[in-house]
Amino acid sequence: xxxxxxxxxxxxxxxxxxxxxxxxxxxxxxxxxxxxxxxxxxxxxxxxxxxxxxxxxxxxxxxxxxxxxxxxxxxxxxxxxxxxxxxxxxxxxxxxxxxxxxxxxxxxxxxxxxxxxxxxxxxxxxxxxxxxxxxxxxxxxxxxxxxxxxxxxxxxxxxxxxxxxxxxxxxxxxxxxxxxxxxxxxxxxxxxxxxxxxxxxxxxxxxxxxxxxxxxxxxxxxxxxxxxxxxxxxxxxxxxxxxxxxxxxxxxxxxxxxxxxxxxxxxxxxxxxxxxxxxxxxxxxxxxxxxxxxxxxxxxxxxxxxxxxxxxxxxxxxxxxxxxxxxxxxxxxxxxxxxxxxxxxxxxxxxxxxxxxxxxxxxxxxxxxxxxxxxxxxxxxxxxxxxxxxxxxxxxxxxxxxxxxxxxxxxxxxxxxxxxxxxxxxxxxxxxxxxxxxxxxxxxxxxxxxxxxxxxxxxxxxxxxxxxxxxxxxxxxxxxxxxxxxxxxxxxxxxxxxxxxxxxxxxxxxxxxxxxxxxxxxxxxxxxxxxxxxxxxxxxxxxxxxxxxxxxxxxxxxxxxxxxxxxxxxxxxxxxxxxxxxxxxxxxxxxxxxxxxxxxxxxxxxxxxxxxxxxxxxxxxxxxxxxxxxxxxxxxxxxxxxxxxxxxxxxxxxxxxxxxxxxxxxx
Numbered sequence: 265x266x267x268x269x270x271x272x273x274x275x276x277x278x279x280x281x282x283x284x285x286x287x288x289x290x291x292x293x294x295x296x297x298x299x300x301x302x303x304x305x306x307x308x309x310x311x312x313x314x315x316x317x318x319x320x321x322x323x324x325x326x327x328x329x330x331x332x333x334x335x336x337x338x339x340x341x342x343x344x345x346x347x348x349x350x351x352x353x354x355x356x357x358x359x360x361x362x363x364x365x366x367x368x369x370x371x372x373x374x375x376x377x378x379x380x381x382x383x384x385x386x387x388x389x390x391x392x393x394x395x396x397x398x399x400x401x402x403x404x405x406x407x408x409x410x411x412x413x414x415x416x417x418x419x420x421x422x423x424x425x426x427x428x429x430x431x432x433x434x435x436x437x438x439x440x441x442x443x444x445x446x447x448x449x450x451x452x453x454x455x456x457x458x459x460x461x462x463x464x465x466x467x468x469x470x471x472x473x474x475x476x477x478x479x480x481x482x483x484x485x486x487x488x489x490x491x492x493x494x495x496x497x498x499x500x501x502x503x504x505x506x507x508x509x510x511x512x513x514x515x516x517x518x519x520x521x522x523x524x525x526x527x528x529x530x531x532x533x534x535x536x537x538x539x540x541x542x543x544x545x546x547x548x549x550x551x552x553x554x555x556x557x558x559x560x561x562x563x564x565x566x567x568x569x570x571x572x573x574x575x576x577x578x579x580x581x582x583x584x585x586x587x588x589x590x591x592x593x594x595x596x597x598x599x600x601x602x603x604x605x606x607x608x609x610x611x612x613x614x615x616x617x618x619x620x621x622x623x624x625x626x627x628x629x630x631x632x633x634x635x636x637x638x639x640x641x642x643x644x645x646x647x648x649x650x651x652x653x654x655x656x657x658x659x660x661x662x663x664x665x666x667x668x669x670x671x672x673x674x675x676x677x678x679x680x681x682x683x684x685x686x687x688x689x690x691x692x693x694x695x696x697x698x699x700x701x702x703x704x705x706x707x708x709x710x711x712x713x714x715x716x717x718x719x720x721x722x723x724x725x726x727x728x729x730x731x732x733x734x735x736x737x738x739x740x741x742x743x744x745x746x747x748x749x750x751x752x753x754x755x756x757x758x759x760x761x762x763x764x765x766x767x768x769x770x771x772x773x774x775x776x777x778x779x780x781x782x783x784x785x786x787x788x789x790x791x792x793x794x795x796x797x798x799x800x801x802x803x804x805x806x807x808x809x810x811x812x813x814x815x816x817x818x819x820x821x822x823x824x825x826x827x828x829x830x831x832x833x834x835x836x837x838x839x840x841x842x843x844x845x846x847x848x849x850x851x852x853x854x855x856x857x858x859x860x861x862x863x864x865x866x867x868x869x870x871x872x873x874x875x876x877x878x879x880x881x882x883x884x885x886x887x888x889x890x891x892x893x894x895x896x897x898x899x900x901x902x903x904x905x906x907x908x909x910x911x912x913x914x915x916x917x918x919x920x921x922x923x924x925x926x927x928x929x930x931x
Contacts, residue, residue: 267771268338270345276912277320279510284460287311294329296731297341301913308341311460312469312495314511316501318640359505376506390599394564396609397575400584401623401630402562403603407540408596409547414522426479433474433484437522441465444553445620461573463512465521470495474777485525491517508701516548518591532566536560539694541602545593557581562604564589564596564611586611637914641672642851645920646900653920654905655913656711658885662700668910675711675769677907679704681757682720694763695757701764705805712769714833714907717757719743720774743776744752748785756788759793765805773810773833778817782810783828784793812885814838819867826878833907834871836886840864859888865897871903883907895919 268906272284286508290308295614297308299317306313308327325345328336366856401529421429441462464470470492474708477487500511523530529620533542533555534851542560544551546567552574558569560583568574568587578585584606591611599613603623607722612619646652656677661684668676670711684692721740747754761772797804810831811818819824819839836859841847843864858864868884875882883905888894890908895916900923906916 265328266334266338267326268329268342270342272319272321272323272325272345273347273683274321275417275894276343277323277344278314278317281460283314283461284311285394286341287314287463289344290337290341291338293331293333293337294488295329295334295337296752297337298328300326300328308417310467310469311677312467316498316635318633361486362443384634386732390591390613391597391615392611392613394586394589394609394611395569396561396607397572397605398578398583398585398586398744400562400582401603401627403620403623404582404601405538405540406562406602406613407536407542407598408599409533409542409544409551410533410593410597411519411545412528414485414489414519414528416489416522417526418483418484419486420481421483423481424707426481429478429482429484429487430475431527433471433478433488433521436484436488436521437465437471439524440520440550444520445551446599458549461517464514465517470517485522487517488522488525490915492521502673507909508569510573512546512568512574513548513550514530516550533560538692541597543596547574548575552577556604562602562606563587564602564604566591566596637699638919640917640921641670643672643917643921644674645917645921647923649924651899653899654716654881654883655916655920656905656907657913658884658907659704659910661701662707664702664910668913669707671910671913673708673711673910674713675708676713677706677883677889677905678773679713679715681716681718681776685718685720691756693755694760697760698763701770705764705767707772709767709769712771712808713767714771714773714831715761715764716773716775716812717744717820718747718753723890742788743783744774745776745778748782751789753873755789755793756791759797760801761807762790762794762797762804763802765807766803768805770805771808771810771831773812773831775812775835776814776838778813778815780821780824780828783811783825787828807915813871816867819843819870822871822874823877826874826880829880831880832871832875832882833905834868834882834884834886834903836864836868836884838924839867839886840888843867859886859891860897865901868898868903869901876902881905892916892917892919896923899923 272278278286287309288311296798298305299308299314299319301317301319301323304317304330308314308316327338327341327345329335329341331337390479408798438817445462447459473491473495474484474487476482477491482490485539488748496511496514496518500508502508520530528566533551536542536556536559539559539561541562543564543566544566546565547563557577561584563574563578563583564586565574565585566589572587575585575587577583578891584604586604586606586609589611591613603612603615604610604620605623635866644652645655654674655672656675657671657673658678659665659678660669662678683699684697701715704715741749747757758772759771764770765772772790773784790809794804808830810833811825811829812835813819813822813825813832814835815838815850824834830884840857840859840861844856844858844861846853852893872882881904883889884898884903885907887908889906890912892915896919897918906920908916
């Protein structure tokens with residue numbers, strides 16, 4: 265049995281999507297796997313049990329493995345938990361699309377299965393306050409979306425009926441999931457959310473518990489309602505707001521399955537008559553699965569939180585949303601029009617025409633602001649004194665190309681090839697790698713595409729590679745050190761890169777360089793491989809060769825390294841860690857892990873000065889490259905290329921154009 269402690273860096277912790285991803289990864293190993301948080305332990309192969317454990321970002325947990333492939337499992341799972349990019353919002357999420365508002369002059373449509381009686385009189389212009397869940401302004405006709413309470417017709421069945429009840433439940437569950445997973449329109453972008461809910465639905469904690477209760481002579485619908493709402497209550501009782509919000513999805517799933525069992529069709533957002541403000545008690549991701557999101561101007565619920573899946577989907581699509589509004593159902597059902605401010609949480613029902621005019625003016629101003637940012641998509645930015653700065657994308661897979669292109673990326677400043685290796689149970693072949701690198705180069709031509717050679721080690725293990733046990737893998741056998749010792753891995757990658765370099769924009773970058781001999785040895789290998797390719801009649805090119813500056817040794821010998829390198833790229837994440845002697849995975853040391861610390865800035869200045877003297881380019885591909893407060897500093901230090909997540913590119917371009925001062929005024 266092996267154990268390893270890990271500080272969880274997964275964005276927001278192990279909530280639905282990352283818990284599902286983690287459990288799926290864990291199921292790929294034969295060994296038993298458990299996760300420990302304090303005195304509580306959970307099966308690592310159960311997404312539901314992981315979510316109920318309530319693991320948050322920056323918490324220290326323990327992974328325990330026992331079995332034949334325990335070492336590889338620990339390495340892969342620890343790598344997953346230590347990756348801060350896991351479950352980050354998709355490009356553009358939170359910023360949303362251009363805010364929508366359509367003033368539709370027609371009466372409201374009410375779909376209320378409970379036939380709530382309207383009050384005798386309704387005061388005009390009611391206003392309410394709720395939780396601001398998704399920014400934006402909207403007004404228009406309302407669509408009251410309230411579902412009838414579901415009650416089981418009978419609680420128990422005879423012993424001879426159990427088999428039929430189990431079949432009824434299985435059929436109802438699959439029908440419900442089929443409807444949810446056959447998404448239409450924009451909802452199809454949220455595959456991970458819907459897939460995570462489907463995994464919960466099929467888990468032992470939901471479907472398994474229901475089948476067990478049916479086996480005890482409960483009816484299928486009674487068992488579904490009991491087990492489903494019990495599981496939702498377990499989530500609702502958690503202290504973490506993000507995990508509490510998963511109760512909404514489980515309640516929605518439970519109602520949907522029970523409705524199929526009872527033959528009682530539920531209200532559906534697919535029935536929206538046109539652009540509307542949706543008013544509801546609560547919404548879940550399954551409720552949105554069949555909706556045409558273009559017809560939802562805004563969302564108002566009397567329950568829910570800003571961390572619910574409904575809020576996440578709303579933010580991703582620029583749909584203003586307010587949750588937790590203290591309004592009764594009768595009031596919402598009788599409102600003909602609504603207006604809301606998703607940033608302040610304010611809601612107005614049957615408001616005045618003057619309010620709509622004011623909101624229209626604010627919407628127009630927001631559209632202009634959004635359009636002004638979109639205007640930077642094709643801009644090649646320069647500072648106000650004319651210093652051109654190259655803004656590229658950091659990518660880890662071909663699936664991210666489209667997002668980078670939409671954001672106006674000027675090529676790729678960092679392509680992480682280790683993800684290509686980790687996605688498989690074996691080392692990818694030369695031909696497989698060649699196809700990936702060629703596709704990448706073609707997608708961004710003529711902009712440069714920088715492919716980093718394999719950056720793996722005991723902290724980022726690979727299938728098929730045995731890494732030694734190391735007390736400090738961040739200072740161990742990793743990056744270029746490992747590659748030079750493993751020609752069976754390194755040389756096929758270099759051959760693939762040489763072949764893909766027939767596209768003149770492809771460049772190669774070496775990670776974790778400490779010593780000039782590492783660069784010279786790599787050059788010698790590439791020269792030999794080039795000769796072999798020539799003899800074999802295989803077309804190839806001679807790509808530019810650059811190095812990552814991540815260690816103090818590379819900083820202090822930057823002048824020497826610049827004689828061998830065609831370009832530098834500063835990895836500020838590791839450089840900050842090594843300069844400050846701070847474990848960036850340790851939350852207690854967060855105050856010391858600062859790229860804007862004078863020591864780190866001085867290191868960056870040394871590297872930029874060496875690059876300038878050697879007349880080579882220098883970029884930054886760490887997190888600091890996308891931080892608005894750091895960009896002017898990096899530019900003034902002499903950085904001429906910034907590489908970042910696609911979602912940060914437009915803002916970075918705008919920041920660059922606003923930088924004042926002379927070229928390299930801090931050099």
